[in-house]
Amino acid sequence: MRPILLQGHERSLTQIKFNREGDLLFSCSKDHIINVWFAHNGERLGTYDGHNGTVWTIDVDSESRFLVSGSADNTLRLWSVQTGKCLYRWEFPTAVKRVAWSEDDSQVVCITEQRMGYQCAVRIFDIDREGDGTNQSKEPSSIFYPIGSKATLCSFAHVPNLILMGHESGKVALFDAKTGDEVLNNERAHMDVVTDLQLSPDRSYFITSSKDKTARLHETKTLTVLKTYTTETPLNSAAIAPGKPYVLLGGGQDAMSVTTTSLRQGKFETRFWHKIFEEEVGRVKGHFGPVNTIAVSPKGDCYASGGEDGFVRVHHFDESYFRAKPYGDLEIEE
Template structure:
């Protein structure tokens, strides 16, 4: 798999937890265990700015469609709303436990977040309305909706196209649909994965999503029926999975846990981004680069590049060369996005 230009941005002090392109793809946001969030120019890897103020690992980040607001969740038990342009923290919500996942709704009107199950507190999912009037500092302290998902705790989530329905991935490997208004589990696939779901990313039109898991597989699910459409099975635990627009590929990243890595060679460590054909479920390429497990992967919305964040503290941006777009591993097969 050919990527002609690699930008290894200056590293975070500690391992990456999530990276996210904005809607235009010109900015890349990264958060890490070093308590800070960085934003980079995606075309050259230059750091544009830093969002400081968290007192713990920043687990998760998302940005709205206008690149006006960014939201983050951290181990200091806070959910924060930031002004993308100035780096100012506009509002802070505080909870009893850490915020492990955040996601904007497509129309930017709401955010959903998952808080950790810990110290006698159940895992909770909260939905907040985002007031976009004025400078963004006037937000409601109380969630619009809050519920505790039954059974296994949720690890990842996203809004679906169906009003008031979110999709979640769980510690048990379950993938489920919840009604945010009453907290009811509308549907579930208990056996979607055999181990914790580590990532969930939606397709461009939100009709399907991809999940990755410690069970060494990634799966594409229909977001309405939860039917498993495709399965990609590897020999290494997966931390992240992304869907490439334009081309029929999915990108998978993971690797052995850091504590097991010292005894293995780089090759055995499997610290590569793996490209799989979305339809035929076959691996078509690998890109090396990280000196530790890949924790998070994001694809440029135009499909011209992808980024990976690793346990090694580096964010790597790979720009695809012409051969990537010309490659037809299965002949003249054209696949609609």
């Protein structure tokens, strides 16, 4: 797989996202800029300029019409994907660490950081999709403060009124979006910070990665751990490959401690694991630092990884990937 190298950021990547069709790739980084690229050839389509701090998180709606971003400048912003214009901004007392659209594109959930005496807060905004998108309500439709360990990741779960969250203690929990009550939790989902959380296309299960050197597959409804993938390096990101029984994991020691280890030790590869058999099936090298974020195209034809080195690498799968028989001679009916 010859990667396409996307050079549009000056600092380390924080999150990358494909749109639903898989033809556009959005990337954000610590250099305050959000870029959008064509996935098939890596050409840069445009940038979303306006944040004054690290852009921690982005998400695009299913129509590729609106983009939301959260940043260390304490704002959540709504952008027009087509024109690159900032349509609306919400301001908070602390940085926005994670944003996500609901399945029907009517709401956005965001987590703000616990800092300077402010609690970690989860806010849900109703997004008005009529007109040009500039007419948004300033107040969230609901807001709650998860007690206990700091929440770092959030997403809408398998049913509309539940929010799925990952925490610093390694806990994974479901919260009621209206009341903010914790509906269900798995305190021991991980032993350390949950670093990434990505749902399957139908949201019935999800994968998490953690600094405890494991990635886990969980059922969304019960939060049961279905599979565990154990590596020897802290993980920053994990993604589920659609249409094939693989999960992709990425990580590596953080930049601070890398100098004390050899490059081989840093383990800066993207790893492919068999989702069912929990076996590692391949690795893809390339980044000069830890892999911070991984996304797989919803079409299943390529994946992208963003690294501490400031590069995004897009890999289009070879023919052999589609011909491979992941279950041996057993034919799985779609």
